[in-house]
Amino acid sequence: MEYVWKQKPKAPQPIVEKLGKEINVNPTLANMLINRGVENFEQAKDYFRPSLSQLHDPFLMQDMRAAIDRIEEAIAKDQKILIYGDYDVDGTTAVALVYSFLMGFYPHLEFYIPDRYKEGYGISERGVRYAAEQDFSLVIALDCGIKAIDKVDLAKKLGVDFIICDHHTPGEQLPEAVAVLDAKRSDCAYPYKELSGCGVGFKLIQAFAKHRGMDESVLYSYLDLLVVSIAADIVPITGENRILAYYGLDRINNTPRPGFKALILRSKIEKDIGISDIVFKIGPRINASGRLEHAKASVELLISADLESAMERAKVVDEVNATRRNFDENITKEAFEMIAARETEREWSSTVLFKEDWHKGVIGIVASRCIEKYYRPTIILTESNAKATGSARSVVDFNIYEAIAECSDLLDQFGGHKYAAGLTLSVDKVPAFQAKFESVVKSRIEEIHRKPVIEIDDELLLDQINYKFYNILKQMAPFGPGNPEAVFRISNVYAEDVVVLKEKHLRFKIVQDGQVTTPVCLAFGMADRAKDPDLTTVNMLRGRMRFDIVAEMRENFFRDKSSLQLYVKDIKFD
CATH class of the missing domain: 3.10.310.30 (Diaminopimelate Epimerase; Chain A, domain 1)
Structure with a gap:
């Protein structure tokens, strides 16, 4: 596929110099930060050292007070509460979060995930009738419901109240629920609009904890669920999402719940987990149950109390995921x-x-x-x-x-x-x-x-690629939409030591002005890419044709040794 290379804008020089001086970084890094919304020392402090104290007051969200009051009423009257969620990663993590939190002090709970094939997406008539038949007085719907007007009307007729926690775009009319929590509501003053469905569920339990005077530390054990939802649902990693993802990654790397520990072992992840590991390894395994069978299995895995039972459930989920790959x-x-x-x-x-x-x-x-x-x-x-x-x-x-x-x-x-x-x-x-x-x-x-765009942060010379520079880049994580990994252009180079891996990938070094890179370049899927069969990428590299690359800087670990590598996103020859 042909890519368009687009250089990100250069900030005015005085602003770049001012920020560089305030936080002691070079112009390249200062300009990168400005392009990510960081223009002064205070913003840089918040960016590099995010704090949970920066989270917004959950009661800024429209209808939050009504939601908390209705939950308190249900608890006071010993009413049964059904935690209802979508069957994807965002929905299942949201259900696991709210269910686990409330189960800590209130036993009259169940969770419900609709069957993808029998019920379809969102709140189903079958789910509403199940709630009524089983004497549930309150349903908390997560990651769905913002357009379920007829289903919520049916629930009211059957004596079942709904609290909607969603992050999708509302229609012109909202459901007649007790509370509709969605920052995208036109009448909602909540400052951050890009929460995941699980993120809205987190704001609900944060509001409940604040209402009851609980220490906010009781919420920290749920941050691993949050980061998985943020990564898998591909919401922007900005604002609150960036704070939650930052601390969520710390949680999943150091003290993950048994369900995630089991998935990490099954996925054979042997390094610190990042957003991409969740997107490509953990998320698909959680999703697999809902795609092929029933997502209830994923929730049961996420709320597992011990590693032994979690490992058994993770094995089943892993097998379903393998079948999913074949269908795919x-x-x-x-x-x-x-x-x-x-x-x-x-x-x-x-x-x-x-x-x-x-x-x-x-x-x-x-x-x-x-x-x-x-x-x-x-x-x-x-x-x-x-x-x-x-x-x-x-x-x-x-x-x-x-x-x-x-x-x-x-x-x-x-x-x-x-x-x-x-x-x-x-x-x-x-x-x-x-x-x-x-x-x-x-x-x-x-x-x-019409063509995919690769946005370039800046152009680098080979002698700028070193650990001092990379160690600052690392501190800009977690990366994702709204805060992408840095992409650099390196121009007018030729290749040495070109090796083809598994008949489709390339490994090589590049030379610029007589200087050979220490980092190895890896170009996945580019060995035979060409417009002319005789001019494949590997042939042109071995022919020492001059070219430019755009690449991300990564750290590789092998036998307890680390080294920098360049992950090539595209190559353009003269």
Whole structure:
């Protein structure tokens, strides 16, 4: 895939010099910080040394007082409370968090995760009727519910109250719940709008602890759940999310709950866990149960009381994840073949694919795979309960939720946010939806959205790549959306010691002005990349052609020794 290289803006020199002098960093680092919203000493202090004391008052969130009062009423009257959550990582971690916290002092609780295939996303009629039949007076819904107007109305008729804790974009009308906690509400003054679903659940228990005069340290044991939700749900790692992720990583690395300890052992992670480890190793294992079987297994793993039982549950989850990978690979292959066969859609701005027997649990992953290859807003649909149901994924800076909303006349329901959404429609409306969605995307999409962009922080010379520089970069973690890893351009170099790994990856050193790098360069999947079969990347590197690279700086550990490496994101030859 061809990438566009985009240099991030350079801040005015006086501002760069002022910040560099205040915190004693070089101009490159000062400019990087300014691009991340850090412009003075106090902001730098908060950025490099985040503190839980910086968290906002949970009672700033609209309806929080009503939510706490209703929970207190339920406790005072010994009413049964049902903790209800979505079946993905964000939902299951949120359920584990609120359930574990309340179970610490109130026993009349259960948790409920809807069946992806029998009930679908969000609050289901089956779930509402279950609550009523089992005599639950209160349901706390997590990571879902912001559009469940008819389901909450049904619950009221059946004598069941709802507290909604969601982070998705509300519609024009809110459910008639006792409380609707969502910072994205237009009437909500809460300062930070990008919490995960688990993050909203955390604000609920933070408010409850504050209301009861509890020491806030009682909340710290739940921060490992929070960081997993933040990483897996790909919310911005800014503001409160960055604080929660920072302390959550400390928790999961040093004192993880038994469920996470078991997953870490199963994943064979032998270094400090970072955001990417959660995204690629821990998150998919938690997600697997909800994708193929039932997410109840993931919650049971996360609330395991001891490592022995957690290891047994993690083994089952791991096996399900292996099956999920097989489905993922096979359906992705079919999707690629379908796209390649559609001659008339080669120049389209979007992709909408439907096949009735695709596994519903992996279509979101397949949508992401399609974007990696074709880079355009993508919706993958399958048949479930006699309906076409699908997952949507987007490219950088294109709001797929708004594009789907313009097609709402063809849909039974939809929900989500800028980069990911879900939808349901009649099978016979799929062709009409495909055409209308393409028309909407074509009218909205800009040229910058048609190719993936690599944003470059700055250009470096080889002699600037050293541990002194890298040790400051490390302190900018945790990295993720809103606080990306630093990417540097290194220009006019040629390669030495080029080695092909597993027939598709490259390892090499680079030379600039006669100076050879100490860091080894690793370029994953680039060995045979080329427009001309005779001019593969490996051949051009071995031919000592001059090139530029963009790369991230990483630390590698091998046999108790550490070394710096450059992870190459792209190569451009002269």
